[in-house]
Amino acid sequence: MVTSPPSDSLTTASRWLRVARVLWRALVGQGARLASGLRGAWRRSLQLRVVTITLVASSLLVGGFAYLIADKITGILLQNAETDVLARLRNGSEYASKQFNLYSKPEEAQLQDTIDGTVNYLAGGDPAQTSGVVVAITADDPSFHEIIKPRTSPEVEVLPLIGSDLRASVAAGNVAHQIRTGALGGPRTKYLVYGSPVPTQFGQLELYYLVPLTRQDATAAAARATVVATGAALVLLLGLLAALVTRLVVIPVRVAARTAQRLSAGLLDQRMVVNGEDDLALLAASFNQMATNLQRQILRLEEMSRLQRRFTSDVSHELRTPLTTVRMAADLIFAERDGFDPAVARSAELLQAELDRFEELLTDLLEISRFDAGFAMLDAEPTDLVPVVHRVTERLAGLADRAGVTIELDVPDAPVIAEVDPRRVERVLRNLVGNAVEHGEAKPVRITLGMDENAVAVTVRDHGVGLKPGEEKLVFNRFWRADPSRARQTGGTGLGLSISLEDARLHGGWLEAWGAPGQGAQFRLTLPARAGDRLTTSPLRLVPADAPVPFGGPRHGGLLAIEPGAAGALAIGPAEDASRAEVAP
Known part of the structure; x- marks a missing residue:
């Protein structure tokens, strides 16, 4: 006998396991996408939320109402059946008692025939006309069972459907009933079993009526189906009505939203259509x-x-x-x-x-x-920024000497080449360094130049008065001064940083500011290495390494950033080592 090596079965099992894993991942991914789509539709569509809530609420309400109605109908049918059987049971018990009281001993020859005739009479004479009703007479005393045999009409085995609790209650002289399910010569059916004692001169017999509840169950089932169908139709109608009503409200809101979007895009002549005189x-x-x-x-x-x-x-x-x-x-x-x-x-x-x-x-x-006016043009060309930084430092050396400020340089030995407008970059650096010298409080000012594959950056750090909370929002405004009463060394116009911001924007770069009271300030200019590229990161950190770290929080300070080609208001926010504020569109 030739058998495959165990490795083949292991390989097959591993393949099936991989297939199962792939299918599971696909199912999970599909489910996640479906759930995400449903969540998105739920968040975006007011009409969907209103219709869904209406359907759920109406389903709960109609379902509860349908349950109550169906339960009430079932109870009424069962109560009617019990009333009818109880009346028949009482009449039958009285009739049987009269017939059996003619005998004083159970051994009398005609007693069994009388029992048979009484059972047939109480069952309606013809078993075919009884609609499944079974009548049974038996003795409560076990010693009578050899003399008086249990008799049923029609002849079926009914004792399994007569529970011990019911027999004990009837033997105690009570009229009792219970509902049992069983088969009496046919399919399993639910029966209403009623029992009553039959007193005689020689002892007590027991009379039982077993009434099938097939018709009542069918009627209750039909009523439940009707109620459920009516409730489902009502729920769908309410959902449709909610959708139509919501649509009447949502459509004008959507039109208003689209019109507002067009207005915000600059199409100021857009208007809504006014129909009617309602809200x-x-x-x-x-x-x-x-x-x-x-x-x-x-x-x-x-x-x-x-x-x-x-x-x-x-x-x-x-x-x-x-x-x-x-x-x-x-x-x-x-x-x-x-x-x-x-x-x-x-x-x-x-x-x-x-x-x-x-x-x-x-x-x-x-x-x-x-x-x-939008007439400013960028004259970009490959430029080595190292000489530009040195040139700015040399031109401001006299100002630094008069202010008692030392300018420190941290520039690479190798050339730092970028496609920029050298005149505008030099003007930006001149404004930043001049402001740092002016606000440096006779403390050193450090200029750092760095680059990576995509961008170049220059930071100007001073250790002067710094920026108070909120002033980073104003530092690039035209004609703004942190302290108008303070004596100025340079006699500037108040437009330098505003022009620098526009120059950075024209390059598609960022001009950012950080400052803390008493800890000085640092400005960072970041420009793309190639004209027209979009910036994602900066080679230099905005927050200096010697910046204070607040208790219980990260190093932070004021921050202002301008995105490449952005137009609109500047967004200001707290800056961290690897974060910056975005420009609001």
């Missing part, structure tokens, strides 16, 4: 009135903004001509200040300084107007 029509009319007012306000604000931008641009351009003339005269006076009185010479120096500041303000205003 939904009032909602549509109110919505249209709101949209009209919003459109009017938005157009007015757009016009005001356009006029403001145009005014700023025109004023900036128009001031160039008189500023040039004043600059020429001021340069001439400043060059000859040594021959003037000391007070006049000092005035010439002040005039020169204020003209420099005024010219810087005009330049910043012109740049802001270009950003507002």
Whole structure:
């Protein structure tokens, strides 16, 4: 006999096990997808929730009502059957007692014939006309069983259906009943068994009626089926009605939602259709009135903004001509200040300084107007950022010396190449380093340059007054100062960080800020290494390693971030080592 090696059976079993695992994973995945789809539909559809809740509630209500009705019908049928059998039992007991009282001894010859005739009479004479009713007479005294044999009409074995409890109760002289299930010469049927004592001169006999409940059960079953069918139809009707009513309400809401979405997308002429004079029509009319007012306000604000931008641009351009003339005269006076009185010479120096500041303000205003008008263009080219950082440091060395601040550099020895606009990047770094020197409180300012495969980043860290909670939301606003009363060293215009933010956005980069009171601040500029790429991470951490760690929580501080190409309001939030706030669309 040749048998396969055990390894073959093991291999087959392992294959079937793998197949079972694959099928189980597929079933689990399909179930998870189905459950996820149902949860999504439940969350999104108001109509589905209303219809489902209506169906469940109505099913419970109708089901309880149907149970009560069916139980009541069954009880009434059984009660009617019991009343009828009890009446027949009493009449039969009286008749049998009269017939059997003619005999004084159980041994009399005619007694058994009388019992047979009485049973047939009580059963209705013809067993075919009894509708399954069985009548039985037996003796309660076991000593009579040899003389008086139990008699039934029709002749079937009924003792198994007469329980011992029932016989004991009847033997005690009581009329009792019970419901039993059994077969009397046919299929198993439920019977209502009633028993009554029959007193005689020679002792007590027992009379039993066994009435089949087939007709009552059929009637109750038909009633239950009718109630269930009616309840199911009612539940479906209620569900359909709920769906129709909800649809009447949901459709205008959906139309309002779509109209609101179009309005938010800038289609300010979108309106809802007003039909009728009901509450939904009032909602549509109110919505249209709101949209009209919003459109009017938005157009007015757009016009005001356009006029403001145009005014700023025109004023900036128009001031160039008189500023040039004043600059020429001021340069001439400043060059000859040594021959003037000391007070006049000092005035010439002040005039020169204020003209420099005024010219810087005009330049910043012109740049802001270009950003507002959408005319700012990016002139990106491969640029080594290491010389750019050194150049910014050298140009601000004099300012740092006057403020008593040491600028520390942490830049790689190798070139850091990225496709950027060098003029704009240098301006951003100049603004960040200048602010750090100004707010550094004569403490060192550290500039760090880093890169990875996708991005380059520069951080500027100072240890000055820092940022209070909430100030990180305002630090990039135009003309905002953390402490207007504090003396300034640079005489800035208040537009530097705003322009830096626009420059970072134009590159598709991030400009982020962290700060804590008394712990200084750190700004991080992150730019894509290749123009047009989308940033996902930054090579440098925003929160510095020496930042304080609050008790019971992670290191955090204020954070402001701008996403690549984002337009809209900036979202501010707490920053951690590996997190940043997103820009609200």
